[in-house]
Amino acid sequence: MRIGVDYYPEQWNPQFWQEDADRMAETGVKVVRLAEFAWSVLEPRQDQFEFDWLDTIIRMFTEKGIQIVLCTPTNCPPLWLYEAYPDAVQTGTDGNPIAIGVRGHRCYRSPAFLQRMEIIIDQMVSRYKDNSHVIAWQIDNELEANFCRCPNCQEGFRNYLQEKYQTLEEMNRCYGNTVWSGSYSDWSQVKPPMGSYAKGWYNPGLMLDYHRFAAADTERFVQHQLACIRKHCPDIPVTTNTWFCENHVDFHKLFRSLDFVSYDNYPALRLPQDAESLHSHAFHLDFMRGIKRQNFWIMEQLSGGMGSWSPMSQTTSPGMIKGYALQAFAHGADTIVHFRWRTAVQGAEMFWHGLIDHSNIPGRRFEEFTELCSQAEALSDIANSAYVSRAAILYDTDTDFALNIQPQTDGFHYLQQLKLWHDACLHCGVNTDIISADASLEGYSVVIAPALYITHPGTAEALHAYVQGGGTLILTLRSGVKDACNSCIMDALPTVYRDMTGAYAEEYNPIGWEQQYMEMDGKTYRISQWCDILRANGTKVIASYQDGFYAGKPAVTKNAYGKGYAYYVGTAAERQFYQDFMRTVFTGCGTDCIEPLPLGIEVTTREDENTIFRFIFNNTDKTQHFSLNDKEYTMQPFEMAVERIAK
Amino acid sequence: MRIGVDYYPEQWNPQFWQEDADRMAETGVKVVRLAEFAWSVLEPRQDQFEFDWLDTIIRMFTEKGIQIVLCTPTNCPPLWLYEAYPDAVQTGTDGNPIAIGVRGHRCYRSPAFLQRMEIIIDQMVSRYKDNSHVIAWQIDNELEANFCRCPNCQEGFRNYLQEKYQTLEEMNRCYGNTVWSGSYSDWSQVKPPMGSYAKGWYNPGLMLDYHRFAAADTERFVQHQLACIRKHCPDIPVTTNTWFCENHVDFHKLFRSLDFVSYDNYPALRLPQDAESLHSHAFHLDFMRGIKRQNFWIMEQLSGGMGSWSPMSQTTSPGMIKGYALQAFAHGADTIVHFRWRTAVQGAEMFWHGLIDHSNIPGRRFEEFTELCSQAEALSDIANSAYVSRAAILYDTDTDFALNIQPQTDGFHYLQQLKLWHDACLHCGVNTDIISADASLEGYSVVIAPALYITHPGTAEALHAYVQGGGTLILTLRSGVKDACNSCIMDALPTVYRDMTGAYAEEYNPIGWEQQYMEMDGKTYRISQWCDILRANGTKVIASYQDGFYAGKPAVTKNAYGKGYAYYVGTAAERQFYQDFMRTVFTGCGTDCIEPLPLGIEVTTREDENTIFRFIFNNTDKTQHFSLNDKEYTMQPFEMAVERIAK
Amino acid sequence: MRIGVDYYPEQWNPQFWQEDADRMAETGVKVVRLAEFAWSVLEPRQDQFEFDWLDTIIRMFTEKGIQIVLCTPTNCPPLWLYEAYPDAVQTGTDGNPIAIGVRGHRCYRSPAFLQRMEIIIDQMVSRYKDNSHVIAWQIDNELEANFCRCPNCQEGFRNYLQEKYQTLEEMNRCYGNTVWSGSYSDWSQVKPPMGSYAKGWYNPGLMLDYHRFAAADTERFVQHQLACIRKHCPDIPVTTNTWFCENHVDFHKLFRSLDFVSYDNYPALRLPQDAESLHSHAFHLDFMRGIKRQNFWIMEQLSGGMGSWSPMSQTTSPGMIKGYALQAFAHGADTIVHFRWRTAVQGAEMFWHGLIDHSNIPGRRFEEFTELCSQAEALSDIANSAYVSRAAILYDTDTDFALNIQPQTDGFHYLQQLKLWHDACLHCGVNTDIISADASLEGYSVVIAPALYITHPGTAEALHAYVQGGGTLILTLRSGVKDACNSCIMDALPTVYRDMTGAYAEEYNPIGWEQQYMEMDGKTYRISQWCDILRANGTKVIASYQDGFYAGKPAVTKNAYGKGYAYYVGTAAERQFYQDFMRTVFTGCGTDCIEPLPLGIEVTTREDENTIFRFIFNNTDKTQHFSLNDKEYTMQPFEMAVERIAK
Numbered sequence A, B, C: 001m002r003i004g005v006d007y008y009p010e011q012w013n014p015q016f017w018q019e020d021a022d023r024m025a026e027t028g029v030k031v032v033r034l035a036e037f038a039w040s041v042l043e044p045r046q047d048q049f050e051f052d053w054l055d056t057i058i059r060m061f062t063e064k065g066i067q068i069v070l071c072t073p074t075n076c077p078p079l080w081l082y083e084a085y086p087d088a089v090q091t092g093t094d095g096n097p098i099a100i101g102v103r104g105h106r107c108y109r110s111p112a113f114l115q116r117m118e119i120i121i122d123q124m125v126s127r128y129k130d131n132s133h134v135i136a137w138q139i140d141n142e143l144e145a146n147f148c149r150c151p152n153c154q155e156g157f158r159n160y161l162q163e164k165y166q167t168l169e170e171m172n173r174c175y176g177n178t179v180w181s182g183s184y185s186d187w188s189q190v191k192p193p194m195g196s197y198a199k200g201w202y203n204p205g206l207m208l209d210y211h212r213f214a215a216a217d218t219e220r221f222v223q224h225q226l227a228c229i230r231k232h233c234p235d236i237p238v239t240t241n242t243w244f245c246e247n248h249v250d251f252h253k254l255f256r257s258l259d260f261v262s263y264d265n266y267p268a269l270r271l272p273q274d275a276e277s278l279h280s281h282a283f284h285l286d287f288m289r290g291i292k293r294q295n296f297w298i299m300e301q302l303s304g305g306m307g308s309w310s311p312m313s314q315t316t317s318p319g320m321i322k323g324y325a326l327q328a329f330a331h332g333a334d335t336i337v338h339f340r341w342r343t344a345v346q347g348a349e350m351f352w353h354g355l356i357d358h359s360n361i362p363g364r365r366f367e368e369f370t371e372l373c374s375q376a377e378a379l380s381d382i383a384n385s386a387y388v389s390r391a392a393i394l395y396d397t398d399t400d401f402a403l404n405i406q407p408q409t410d411g412f413h414y415l416q417q418l419k420l421w422h423d424a425c426l427h428c429g430v431n432t433d434i435i436s437a438d439a440s441l442e443g444y445s446v447v448i449a450p451a452l453y454i455t456h457p458g459t460a461e462a463l464h465a466y467v468q469g470g471g472t473l474i475l476t477l478r479s480g481v482k483d484a485c486n487s488c489i490m491d492a493l494p495t496v497y498r499d500m501t502g503a504y505a506e507e508y509n510p511i512g513w514e515q516q517y518m519e520m521d522g523k524t525y526r527i528s529q530w531c532d533i534l535r536a537n538g539t540k541v542i543a544s545y546q547d548g549f550y551a552g553k554p555a556v557t558k559n560a561y562g563k564g565y566a567y568y569v570g571t572a573a574e575r576q577f578y579q580d581f582m583r584t585v586f587t588g589c590g591t592d593c594i595e596p597l598p599l600g601i602e603v604t605t606r607e608d609e610n611t612i613f614r615f616i617f618n619n620t621d622k623t624q625h626f627s628l629n630d631k632e633y634t635m636q637p638f639e640m641a642v643e644r645i646a647k
Helices: A014-027 A052-063 A079-084 A111-128 A151-165 A168-175 A204-232 A282-292 A320-330 A364-378 A397-405 A414-427 A457-468 A495-501 A575-588 B014-027 B052-063 B079-084 B111-128 B151-165 B168-175 B204-232 B282-292 B320-330 B364-378 B397-405 B414-427 B457-468 B495-501 B575-588 C014-027 C052-063 C079-084 C111-128 C151-165 C168-175 C204-232 C282-292 C320-330 C364-378 C397-405 C414-427 C457-468 C495-501 C575-588
Strands: A002-006 A031-034 A067-071 A134-138 A262-265 A296-301 A333-338 A391-395 A432-436 A446-449 A472-476 A504-520 A523-535 A540-545 A554-561 A564-569 A571-573 A601-607 A611-618 A624-628 A631-635 A640-646 B002-006 B031-034 B067-071 B134-138 B262-265 B296-301 B333-338 B391-395 B432-436 B446-449 B472-476 B504-520 B523-535 B540-545 B554-561 B564-569 B571-573 B601-607 B611-618 B624-628 B631-635 B640-646 C002-006 C031-034 C067-071 C134-138 C262-265 C296-301 C333-338 C391-395 C432-436 C446-449 C472-476 C504-520 C523-535 C540-545 C554-561 C564-569 C571-573 C601-607 C611-618 C624-628 C631-635 C640-646
Touching: A002 A364, A014 A052, A014 A364, A031 A052, A031 A333, A052 A067, A079 A111, A111 A204, A151 A168, A151 A204, A168 A204, A204 A397, A262 A282, A282 A296, A282 A320, A282 A391, A282 A414, A282 A432, A296 A320, A320 A333, A320 A364, A320 A601, A320 A611, A320 A640, A364 C504, A391 A397, A391 A414, A397 A414, A414 A432, A414 A575, A446 A457, A457 A472, A457 A495, A457 A564, A472 A495, A472 A575, A495 A554, A495 A564, A504 A554, A504 A575, A504 B364, A523 A540, A523 A554, A523 A575, A564 A575, A571 A575, A601 A624, A611 A631, B002 B364, B014 B052, B014 B364, B031 B052, B031 B333, B052 B067, B079 B111, B111 B204, B151 B168, B151 B204, B168 B204, B204 B397, B262 B282, B282 B296, B282 B320, B282 B391, B282 B414, B282 B432, B296 B320, B320 B333, B320 B364, B320 B601, B320 B611, B320 B640, B391 B397, B391 B414, B397 B414, B414 B432, B414 B575, B446 B457, B457 B472, B457 B495, B457 B564, B472 B495, B472 B575, B495 B554, B495 B564, B504 B554, B504 B575, B504 C364, B523 B540, B523 B554, B523 B575, B571 B575, B601 B624, B611 B631, C002 C364, C014 C052, C014 C364, C031 C052, C031 C333, C052 C067, C079 C111, C111 C204, C151 C168, C151 C204, C168 C204, C204 C397, C262 C282, C282 C296, C282 C320, C282 C391, C282 C414, C282 C432, C296 C320, C320 C333, C320 C364, C320 C601, C320 C611, C320 C640, C391 C397, C391 C414, C397 C414, C414 C432, C414 C575, C446 C457, C457 C472, C457 C495, C457 C564, C472 C495, C472 C575, C495 C554, C495 C564, C504 C554, C504 C575, C523 C540, C523 C554, C523 C575, C571 C575, C601 C624, C611 C631
Parallel strands: A002 A031, A002 A333, A031 A067, A067 A134, A262 A296, A296 A333, A391 A432, A391 A446, A446 A472, A472 A564, B002 B031, B002 B333, B031 B067, B067 B134, B262 B296, B296 B333, B391 B432, B391 B446, B446 B472, B472 B564, C002 C031, C002 C333, C031 C067, C067 C134, C262 C296, C296 C333, C391 C432, C391 C446, C446 C472, C472 C564
Antiparallel strands: A504 A523, A504 A540, A523 A571, A540 A554, A554 A564, A601 A611, A611 A640, A624 A631, B504 B523, B504 B540, B523 B571, B540 B554, B554 B564, B601 B611, B611 B640, B624 B631, C504 C523, C504 C540, C523 C571, C540 C554, C554 C564, C601 C611, C611 C640, C624 C631
């Protein structure tokens, strides 16, 4: 298992280079990522290229046996480019170019920018195409959906819609534009949402299409760069490093043509004090692994306290640097690149801490990193193992976009819903994939589809087939609400899934922050956010409400359908409910759960042909004592144990 | 008493129309409001009119005996209009056209918009002018003051000021423009407030005039539409549906030329848990009845949970739909139109719930609505009755505008002040009007003028005459502070009312959120916001302060003046104070109070020649037991009892 | 000792003038400040000057023996000027002229504005240059750093940087512009920070230079005005009234060429309820005295409740008007001018209360002011005394700017750090100066340099010399972090001071709001914000951490260096710690402390050749009983006692 670092030679006096390379090699660093933001150093003036420094540093590393990941430096075009080609700057929601702050202001559709991008990539790739130490390319950095409103992008959006809907009539129909006299009578009237209204003040159909368009635009941009790289290097693995942000891309589509997923992994530095708060980053790791359903990289891994555009966070507690990296291995990461070798002493990010502090004196964190490097080396036998799951949680990009556009009720958040279910599976010790709602469900004994708000006919069909074929499906509040136009489906909830659930919602109560209660198996659980008031319709009632005018009415039901079962969970509950419920569900369908362990103990497995590797991780800042399979464990904060079980 | 619904046929597949009309007729719906936002369907392209669908739907309803209210669809001009006539779009405080979100972006002064408005109204009115089922017209929707800053509106504002002040010298004098060198030396310098400073960062005189102008502009706009309607229908009743919002109109002036008041009635869905919080919507109902001092309509009545541009609210508790409508009848509503028949499945407002859910399956709320329709029918004998009040609370539009521009102290809000007094009157069971400060005071035994901040000489004279003639007047903190220019009056507070109150403020302390105490009749009351430190000057001290350097000084006084009495209440107190105080005042001037009932029980009356109709409303979500006039009552949540007493 | 008032004759009907002048004279007012905002009255139209009214009012005052301070009225140019010369309006961060609200919109570099400024000043100064009653001039009002982004200012900024760095290469190097490809390749690319990003989203080096430039621009502006005044009045004392605000100037540079410091003094109206909150304005007074290290003026002194662009504050408690003014005398003020004589009845500031209310009836506050005038007269013997300090706290303008650009940790604020140390000195009864970090340290037995974040070689040298020569220096967290480019210094903290402190930080933990503990002399203290985890390196450990992975590690150390001592305090603690610590430090170096008095009792001294004047001030709203030097004191809220001790 490989450990790497992000390194920015251009930010340091060359006097440091050799010393840094030596120290990396000693420490056990195997990979270095370079050049992500180096455009202005590689091409300080238009068509004046300076690669000598990069040649030098690459040579220094490769002489030490360190492999290289090179980045296309397109996240930050140089200032001369913005000056020469003003349309390279993004346009804001007010129709004016945004001010240039420190980074990432390019429009993905600017012809001039794209032309200069082709040239710099061509220069780089052709120069290093035969260097066998360059093992992968990263495209740009932390790409978001392209929310630019420049004339090019506006026209692009119009074309996108024209291609999708063919006629204005069809588009008006899908958006319901007769509401508030919003019908388009000419394509020229079609624009991205402009102005700074709250999201809910635009047509929901338009908003969803706009996010889809902006995400697709980023995919197009990645394809464009990929072609530039492939021209010279048809076989080299290519990725981009992704992250969660408000204007995020469609992760599944973005990586379709890329070779592997890489992710920026910044788990919590300050652990929550109350038992209700989830903090494990395992959800994100399983999400990333689920994108391509294969092992992945971390391209930026937590190395110290964060802060730059805000006050600094706390530093990492002892064990976090080692533990959070090992946790990523345990969830399917193969290579983990730490951000960053040494904390920057200049620029806006100077308080986003690297492994080594400003002082350049290696300290506690670096010591822990050194231990990590050894441990990673000792884990070489897991390199060809995979994470095999019996359960899956479905994530739908359209649903994510749509629920961001129209928040349903106070406290409700789509990813938070998924995390609650994921946390329960993790607590049961059941490996779980987080996969796209349109992925194959083969091989899963349980599938959880929380808040499957936007309905795609294919997905609905697949879910029916899955249950009919013997699968166990869990559906929840806000499922089947909308069609693919982001219009409400005219049927009792969960609409297209009613035949499977048996039960349906007579009515709902969006209780938001208010706390109410429900009862399951004689145990009472706090609920909030939402109550679907169900009519059981002959199906089995699993839990019932205890408050309001719907006291006694079903909150959770279970229905036999085909050879399988469909559960419906009509409310959002406290953490304990999900754990209790999933334990029952897993047990009911023959999937083994581990015994209940203290909160924060995470048990997962990877396996290869001969061996099951079991990972036991103490994801808390306390020493934990517990027994598992009759064995006693005492684990330090963030300690990871790896057990090898012959198959 | 008539129950109606708001219906948007253009938003639904025509296959639903007949079924909807049939169900309305069965349910007891008597009125349907149509076409409020239908411009783009009536005139999809300029001068291409399509009225067939509206003819059809009107026929369907009238065949079922349902009457029609038609709306001018001007709130939302079609997109082709904005495209063809860019000046139809409002201009923001930055001097640029606002972005088009979903609705209401028109400038009320745009020549092109006004011309197109005339044409579409002419088309509609001339088409339906002889249809006797069309019983009223609604102008536009939820009109606000015209806060547009386009060149037309800027010029309009300048003309308005020129007409008002004649000379710059006079305007400079009224605004006190020598402060901070703000004097105008040329009319060209006069502009509406531009930019996005906090309100207090502009000249208060200019700000008040600007709100007056913007409100007057909306009145002008309504007159314009009224003339268009009257051209073909000289006798049909015309209204507009109004609401409270930050940039609200001058309600009293707006409705002067209209035939009746109609209002959007959305009472609280979530009842307060503490006894201090007022939640009854009775204040708004009495306010609306007071505008023209005649019975009124509800044009949009709560039908379910709200939400669209924000997370959804809770749904209506059982009894609310029926009870809140009956409460409106009890306060002088004659027709109540529910918003809306069925929840929209498209457009930004899809989570603002109608009587029927997205599923189109009538549920609990619809059942309650059906009961309401029967009860309304059973109340036909109150149709010609009126709400007769012995007490009045004065509302002054200029004061409302001015206190919005310069908030006085933390926690102080003009309408909240009025509501506290209104709540106390309601608690005493004394019918109370909320009327314009310049309305006639004839017939009232008690008049309450809370925070009469802006002083109009006519009003001040009328109040003097009223007390001199034997009336009982209650004045409070922040009375007589300003003249009509929004300048402070140079006299001890309450300035022009000092002769009546006897007492005056030596000083004041704006204590804001801090809690202090005062004492009245041996009882202690919490106070906050403001303390006028009174000098009693020989008048009777009713209550005294208990805190700070003014402990022992008068807080509330009573003074004989002419044949009447003037009270002065120099602070803002807890709810109980107002109830105790008003009970004493009413009793003192021979106005009967009911015995104290549980909080939330509202007793009001309407009367006709022969009968007094007494309404007893349990405006809480608890079952209440109490006795009134030796009769025992047990009332369900939101239950309304109607008793008929022969005169 | 002189008491004065700010008076705005142009805002009042001339009928009030004589009465006001008479009352001032009777009351004991010695100075009146005039004309600060009078430009539109002095020059109502371009080149049309009207000085008669000012002549009149000056005559009225001088006839009564009242002296005059005249202001250049440039804070508010008249509207005709903005209209005729649009470039006189400031440009905002979006590149557009800001909207004109009520005041202060001028660009300090607009050629037209500067020309009109010269003319109006010339008119004023030449007119009154021989009037011996005019004893001083005030330049403009509450000047801030010139944060205008107009083309003139942009060019000015570019020139400033060109002069400073000579080459782009040097500037790129200092800013670290290779980070995120931000290197300039042409001077044309250099701009002030534009747009509305959070501060941390720009290059920290550029941001610091921009604040330096904007402050220097204001200094240039003051020089310009000063030259205009000096042209006619080479000897008259000139000042400007300053204040603390976010975009503040470099106070020390601003006053370098001015004759005395004057300050707007608005101490707290609402006293904190918890013992942790500092509220004494003594810090600000000592700061202002420290700017020129000489006695100073208050040009605006609290006279009543505040409020205008926000709800009103509480009024002054009894004793505040008198006490806060006497407190200023006790800290080196010589003349105190109250803002303002009478509360404005017009304009945006009408609720910022003067000594007399809108009513023009003198009340409680005015009575207290009258007593103040007598007491000030009785203090005439302190007129030539000075405030002599044995301790100094260093303030560094660059550090203040830089910590504002990059906040370090939640709860951390530079001035707050200084205040905590100042509070401790005040509690010990040790006179303390707050002086510029580059000021001479001669004569101080203790120097405290909290968070000396930006490092200037001269200052670092002076501190070394100071300790080497026998001084006691206290350094704290966030010292020596940055060089003058605002780049991090590559050394263990406190970097350039490590040789003096002996101890250095192995690591730090920005704990923000979290509460942890440290132990000193067996006593436990709450700490928060930051923990430098020290390696003592043989130096004495004064206090140690009690929490986290660094429990037991040093938090505070003391090191012998040369003939003196350097302390290092690596965390931010509760108030008590600073008091206990400073008492030990002072005692240790032979500086006498008073015995511990109740919180809020402030003891300071002024002295002349023969006498020490001791001031004992009860800066609380409670009556306090205590003994000091075996004498018993009972002091009313805000009471001041003055004791004269022969030398």
